[in-house]
Amino acid sequence: xxxxxxxxxxxxxxxxxxxxxxxxxxxxxxxxxxxxxxxxxxxxxxxxxxxxxxxxxxxxxxxxxxxxxxxxxxxxxxxxxxxxxxxxxxxxxxxxxxxxxxxxxxxxxxxxxxxxxxxxxxxxxxxxxxxxxxxxxxxxxxxxxxxxxxxxxxxxxxxxxxxxxxxxxxxxxxxxxxxxxxxxxxxxxxxxxxxxxxxxxxxxxxxxxxxxxxxxxxxxxxxxxxxxxxxxxxxxxxxxxxxxxxxxxxxxxxxxxxxxxxxxxxxxxxxxxxxxxxxxxxxxxxxxxxxxxxxxxxxxxxxxxxxxxxxxxxxxxxxxxxxxxxxxxxxxxxxxxxxxxxxxxxxxxxxxxxxxxxxxxxxxxxxxxxxxxxxxxxxxxxxxxxxxxxxxxxxxxxxxxxxxxxxxxxxxxxxxxxxxxxxxxxxxxxxxxxxxxx
Amino acid sequence: xxxxxxxxxxxxxxxxxxxxxxxxxxxxxxxxxxxxxxxxxxxxxxxxxxxxxxxxxxxxxxxxxxxxxxxxxxxxxxxxxxxxxxxxxxxxxxxxxxxxxxxxxxxxxxxxxxxxxxxxxxxxxxxxxxxxxxxxxxxxxxxxxxxxxxxxxxxxxxxxxxxxxxxxxxxxxxxxxxxxxxxxxxxxxxxxxxxxxxxxxxxxxxxxxxxxxxxxxxxxxxxxxxxxxxxxxxxxxxxxxxxxxxxxxxxxxxxxxxxxxxxxxxxxxxxxxxxxxxxxxxxxxxxxxxxxxxxxxxxxxxxxxxxxxxxxxxxxxxxxxxxxxxxxxxxxxxxxxxxxxxxxxxxxxxxxxxxxxxxxxxxxxxxxxxxxxxxxxxxxxxxxxxxxxxxxxxxxxxxxxxxxxxxxxxxxxxxxxxxxxxxxxxxxxxxxxxxxxx
Numbered sequence: 001x002x003x004x005x006x007x008x009x010x011x012x013x014x015x016x017x018x019x020x021x022x023x024x025x026x027x028x029x030x031x032x033x034x035x036x037x038x039x040x041x042x043x044x045x046x047x048x049x050x051x052x053x054x055x056x057x058x059x060x061x062x063x064x065x066x067x068x069x070x071x072x073x074x075x076x077x078x079x080x081x082x083x084x085x086x087x088x089x090x091x092x093x094x095x096x097x098x099x100x101x102x103x104x105x106x107x108x109x110x111x112x113x114x115x116x117x118x119x120x121x122x123x124x125x126x127x128x129x130x131x132x133x134x135x136x137x138x139x140x141x142x143x144x145x146x147x148x149x150x151x152x153x154x155x156x157x158x159x160x161x162x163x164x165x166x167x168x169x170x171x172x173x174x175x176x177x178x179x180x181x182x183x184x185x186x187x188x189x190x191x192x193x194x195x196x197x198x199x200x201x202x203x204x205x206x207x208x209x210x211x212x213x214x215x216x217x218x219x220x221x222x223x224x225x226x227x228x229x230x231x232x233x234x235x236x237x238x239x240x241x242x243x244x245x246x247x248x249x250x251x252x253x254x255x256x257x258x259x260x261x262x263x264x265x266x267x268x269x270x271x272x273x274x275x276x277x278x279x280x281x282x283x284x285x286x287x288x289x290x291x292x293x294x295x296x297x298x299x300x301x302x303x304x305x306x307x308x309x310x311x312x313x314x315x316x317x318x319x320x321x322x323x324x325x326x327x328x329x330x331x332x333x334x335x336x337x338x339x340x341x342x343x344x345x346x347x348x349x350x351x352x353x354x355x356x357x358x359x360x361x362x363x364x365x366x367x368x369x370x371x372x373x374x375x376x377x378x379x380x381x382x383x384x385x386x387x388x389x390x391x392x393x394x395x396x397x398x399x400x401x402x403x404x405x406x407x408x409x410x411x412x413x414x415x416x417x418x419x420x421x422x423x424x425x426x427x428x429x430x431x432x433x434x435x436x437x438x
Numbered sequence: 439x440x441x442x443x444x445x446x447x448x449x450x451x452x453x454x455x456x457x458x459x460x461x462x463x464x465x466x467x468x469x470x471x472x473x474x475x476x477x478x479x480x481x482x483x484x485x486x487x488x489x490x491x492x493x494x495x496x497x498x499x500x501x502x503x504x505x506x507x508x509x510x511x512x513x514x515x516x517x518x519x520x521x522x523x524x525x526x527x528x529x530x531x532x533x534x535x536x537x538x539x540x541x542x543x544x545x546x547x548x549x550x551x552x553x554x555x556x557x558x559x560x561x562x563x564x565x566x567x568x569x570x571x572x573x574x575x576x577x578x579x580x581x582x583x584x585x586x587x588x589x590x591x592x593x594x595x596x597x598x599x600x601x602x603x604x605x606x607x608x609x610x611x612x613x614x615x616x617x618x619x620x621x622x623x624x625x626x627x628x629x630x631x632x633x634x635x636x637x638x639x640x641x642x643x644x645x646x647x648x649x650x651x652x653x654x655x656x657x658x659x660x661x662x663x664x665x666x667x668x669x670x671x672x673x674x675x676x677x678x679x680x681x682x683x684x685x686x687x688x689x690x691x692x693x694x695x696x697x698x699x700x701x702x703x704x705x706x707x708x709x710x711x712x713x714x715x716x717x718x719x720x721x722x723x724x725x726x727x728x729x730x731x732x733x734x735x736x737x738x739x740x741x742x743x744x745x746x747x748x749x750x751x752x753x754x755x756x757x758x759x760x761x762x763x764x765x766x767x768x769x770x771x772x773x774x775x776x777x778x779x780x781x782x783x784x785x786x787x788x789x790x791x792x793x794x795x796x797x798x799x800x801x802x803x804x805x806x807x808x809x810x811x812x813x814x815x816x817x818x819x820x821x822x823x824x825x826x827x828x829x830x831x832x833x834x835x836x837x838x839x840x841x842x843x844x845x846x847x848x849x850x851x852x853x854x855x856x857x858x859x860x861x862x863x864x865x866x867x868x869x870x871x872x873x874x875x876x
Contacts, residue, residue: 021586021728031653031776032585032768129583135729137575137583145567145575147470148459148749215469273735276714290459290746291573291736297711298732308728311586323763330470338469 002035004318007067007098008077009089011044011051014103014130015079017307018314020053025311033315035322041067068093075317077310078102087111094118094126099321101313103130103306109204109220112211116331123326127313132205133158133282135305136298137312141286142212143333149288151213153253155432158205160280160300161196162228162248164188166265167278170236170245176229188280198227199248199263206250209284210261214254214342215334218261222344226264235357235429238398239267241385244355245275249432261344267355267431348407353382353431356399358416359424362391366421370397373419377412379404394423400431440473442756445505445536446515447527449482449489452541452568453517455745456752458491463749471753473760479505506531513755515748516540525549532556532564537759539751541568541744547642547658550649554769563758564769565751570643571596571720573743574736575750579724580650581771587726589651591691593870596643598718598738599634600666600686602626604703605716608674608683614667626718636665637686637701644688647722648699652692652780653772656699660782664702673795673867676836677705679823682793683713687870699782705793705869786845791820791869794837796854797862800829804859808835811857815850817842832861838869 006022008015022029022039029037042055043064061067068076068089076093078100080086086104093100094115102108108115108131119126129139133156142151157163161183168179180197183189195201203225207218228248239246249266253259268275273295277283282300287293299305320328332339360366371381385398401409413426444460446453460467460477467475480493481502499505506514506527514531516538518524524542531538532553540546546553546569557564567577571594580589595601599621606617618635621627633639641663645656666686677684687704691697706713711733715721720738725731737743758766770777798804809819823836839847851864 017728025586025588025728028588029586031772032581034768034773135732137579137732140578140583141575143470144754145578145750146746147753148463148467149746150463150466273714276711288746290455290463290742290749292740292743294573294575294734294736296575296732296734299730302730304728305730308584308587308726311728312583315585316582319766323766325761325763325766328757328761328763330472334469335472 002322003038004035004075004321005038005040005070005073006075006077006314007040007070007073008042008079009064009067010079010081011042012079012081013303014306014310015044016051016053017303018077018079018310019055020304021307021311023053023055029315033319033322035318037314037318040073041070043067064089065092068096068098073098074321075099075101075314077314078104083107083110090115091118094122094124097122097124099125099127099317101127101310101317103128103310105131105201105204105208109207112208112332113217119331120327120336125317125320125327126331127317128208129313130306130309132208133284133296134298134300134302135308136282136284136296136300138209138284138296139212140312141294141296142209143329146286146288146291146294149290151254151286151288153287154209154213154284155252155274156205156209156250156284157247157274157277157282158250158284158300159196159202159248160282161189161193162202163277163282164280165197166228166231166246166248169231169233173233175233176231197229199225202248202250202263206252206261206263209250210252210259212333213252214259215339216259216342217339218344222261224262224264224347228265231265235427238357238385239355242355242383242398242400243270244268244431245270246429247274249274251432255345258343258345260350262347262350265429267429269433348405348410350406351403352406353403353433354401354409355429355431356401356413357427358397358399358422359394360397361421361423362389362395363421367397369419369421370416373415374399374412377408379408379412440760441476442473442513442759443476443478443511444513444515444752445478445508445511446480446517447502447505448517448519449480450517450519451741452744452748453482454489454491455741456515456517456748457493458742459745459749461491461493467753471757471760473756475752475756478511479508481505502527503530506534506536511536512759513537513539513752515752516542521545521548528553529556532560532562535560535562537563537565537755539565539748539755541566541748543569543639543642543646547645550646550770551655557769558765558774561764563755563765565755566646567751568744568747570646571722571734572736572738572740573746574720574722574734574738576647576722576734577650578750579732579734580647581767584724584726584729584732587728589692589724589726591725592647592651592722593690593712594643594647594688594722595685595712595715595720596688596722596738597634597640597686598720599627599631600640601715601720602718603635604666604669604684604686607669607671611671613671614669635667637663640686640688640701644690644699644701647688648690648697650771651690652697653777654697654780655777656782660699662700662702662785666703669703673865676795676823677793680793680821680836680838681708682706682869683708684867685712687712689870693783696781696783698788700785700788703867705867707871786843786848788844789841790844791841791871792839792847793867793869794839794851795865796835796837796860797832798835799859799861800827800833801859805835807857807859808854811853812837812839812850815846817846817850
């Protein structure tokens, strides 16, 4: 029976999970692929740490280059993370004509193009299912199952930390800070949560998805990124009254010659299937001209779910090796000469629906002043909500709009904020409705 | 550029949809695979029918054998359906060493083994993603993405007609017959709906899933199949009070030396992600030892969604042809010599939770009699519900049980029904709870 040797770089959480699958599920994998996957070498700087897996004698090393330069190893699994040493090792592995499996979304989002080119040059594969949505087969679906479709949009909940926090705010009446503390206490958020809650992690995944879905190069700096730190109980409560809830959504759309790719807190209908994705779960809704909508959900992080996706990639490459095939599927989902540079439109040009929350003096005619300014910028009102009365302190007024360009919204809100009757800076949250979905 | 010729048999709904994708999405497919997919011939007995697609001159024929015997054609797409002529054509195509793509679940569930063997013998592929869950990549996920997992359970909502009817009963206070009439009026149910509402369609898909997930041969006659015709407003209403709703669920589990594979109306918690799958949507929850739970949803039927899955299969095979590879992935998900015959346990041996609805005389002590009999069969009660009082006509009493074997349930209910205080035949519905899920 054929034996395929694998080298693993990094024995952190997901690296250890991957080792666990390769060692403990060797039997079931052999039954499925007809070959033996053998974890020949695994490198980590800390070999004294206790890990939940029993390695074969001689597997462990502190020297990553010993793994990368091993002639018997066909597949290098990079589980180090980060953009410096991980990148060097991947480059070295590709130059050694080894296939690479990675979950390194930051690196791929920012240097994917360079690495993919190097892989093509050396006629080897880079597989990265685990970089987006953990266990969920998003990349495989885009590159393979849905390859007969023109993909028109992909919307996703791609960060478990944010989804956990927003679920807590919505379901357990917490404010942001309390929910964040809870997420940290339960291991769903890092001590420094900036990378997650400010939307950068989601943005890396969004860049990868948009490239794959639309066959384009994404300039990561062109993405619009807004985190969830400004989300309050108040807005979540009002959202609910209008039949919406708030998710940190990655929104991507193919507009033909350009694309939309933005990450921000978004109101979606409680009927939207993504509204059902609670807690630390991730999900992606993929829209295609034939398929309509397909929604995939599962754990977006965690030792074994992420390792499951890494193992799926290793198995894919192993099956290519068994059948003497290389680069069977273009790494970025499209043939190299077909990848077009499509600009990401600036957020000001995005056309969507909006939720506004104003805090106004409670007097007759104030609403007409606000509505007048909105109207002068072509902003049509879908519904208005003003429940409470409070002549002393002012009242909140909620407005939901029809489709309008963000540039107009910003100008209108600026003009409205300048009015004497407006007591606080207006809040606005973008809505992703059926008429904007695809 | 390489050109891969495709032959299509049957221009019904999905066949026409497939032609539409091959013709209208030829450009996007070429960009993704670097080759041209060319629909060389398409056969149907009725060529006069108006179809929403413009065929190249010379494509259409009434003679299926002209397609199957065309030496230039590499892939035969069987879209005829049924178990007689479709089977003959598939056999002929395999013997001609052509790859086959089909959505024919009835044929695969009952004669899959025979066809797969023939495909192996001729070193060609049979692809059948569209046979289960329409557009949803269930088969690809089981054979590829999750191949590093021991799959422990797969539960699915696999029939849009049933899900539509059950959603109507639950959400719009209809009774079964009214909901069925609505489904028929809206094109979600056939004039003769037996095949769908009695669970046979779901059962065919269940057999395919269980074979793939657990690497076993399934004897279709061993599946337990119960349809939805007995579901009433009353039970749906009570289910809701206990936090459950009712779905026609395909339940499969790997028990080690045997498997569970059963199709019946099932109560699931409203928190279960499958509870969110409304209307004609399909979904599958796949449980694996690494991945935890992955849930995939989408349209389980319809022209273009099903054709999307067929196109995905064609593209997979085309990529093999481009790279001169055959049978890269075992058709049934496991190497042939690793497929074990595992018996499906009889429904009487299934261990699960139950919902009982009794209609009892409203007198003191009647509950203790019922509970006494349940207890004598080892059936532990989780909760009891008796809201109404009605000394004249009797009252409904709802009981939810802990895990118990179905054989004991049937014996207990028989004994209870014989009591004078029991006015109607007891109703029971199986519950799929977290403690039974995987």
